[in-house]
Amino acid sequence: GEDVEQSLFLSVREGDSSVINCTYTDSSSTYLYWYKQEPGAGLQLLTYIFSNMDMKQDQRLTVLLNKKDKHLSLRIADTQTGDSAIYFCAERSSPANTGTASKLTFGTGTRLQVTL
Amino acid sequence: ETGVTQTPRHLVMGMTNKKSLKCEQHLGHNAMYWYKQSAKKPLELMFVYNFKEQTENNSVPSRFSPECPNSSHLFLHLHTLQPEDSALYLCASSHEQGPLHFGNGTRLTVT
Numbered sequence: 688g689e690d691v692e693q694s695l696f697l698s699v700r701e702g703d704s705s706v707i708n709c710t711y712t713d714s715s716s717t718y719l720y721w722y723k724q725e726p727g728a729g730l731q732l733l734t735y736i737f738s739n740m741d742m743k744q745d746q747r748l749t750v751l752l753n754k755k756d757k758h759l760s761l762r763i764a765d766t767q768t769g770d771s772a773i774y775f776c777a778e779r780s781s782p783a784n785t786g787t788a789s790k791l792t793f794g795t796g797t798r799l800q801v802t803l
Numbered sequence: 804e805t806g807v808t809q810t811p812r813h814l815v816m817g818m819t820n821k822k823s824l825k826c827e828q829h830l831g832h833n834a835m836y837w838y839k840q841s842a843k844k845p846l847e848l849m850f851v852y853n854f855k856e857q858t859e860n861n862s863v864p865s866r867f868s869p870e871c872p873n874s875s876h877l878f879l880h881l882h883t884l885q886p887e888d889s890a891l892y893l894c895a896s897s898h899e900q901g902p903l904h905f906g907n908g909t910r911l912t913v914t
Contacts, residue, residue: 691845722905727907728907728908729893729895729905729906729908730846730893730895730903731905732902732903775846779900788834788851788852788858788859788900789834789897789900789901789902789903790848790851790859791848791903792845793845793846795845
């Protein structure tokens, strides 16, 4: 089955850039997502990229996709203490049929710790 | 305000109790999902409903029983749970093939 892997932990200093990496196995992935989870909350959609793109930028967030290596990264510029959270990568495979709901495969999440 | 509301936020129940988790979405989506989040494990998809019809049951034990009366509401009925069922239960919704929008979850503790 599909598999999504992330490193478990990343520590950065406030003001530095953070880069969170993700690898996936499903070559039929159509969309790839980044979600953020703060303590006591659900998953918040941060950004996503379609598989025919290799980069997407949204304010402080930059997503890079290397489809050949099945590697996705999320770069957070000027990391702030409010960015401390768990970040989940997820991929959506091409649906078997139209009219079906999304099926996402999630990684285990990367805990980002921002230090002063 | 996430657009997806889950109640209760916290629930403690004994193994012989019966309880229900509720999820409501105000986003006009047609698909709704239940996920289980346990410590140090990937999110586990439990059930998927699309236009009120169940389209996925991911080998979930029968002590978990979902109900979707309409596209805006989703329930998870619980009975005779085990301590290993303690987890964060997350509800999500989406347009058919769109990104998932999650609620804040119900933290369930089974004693």
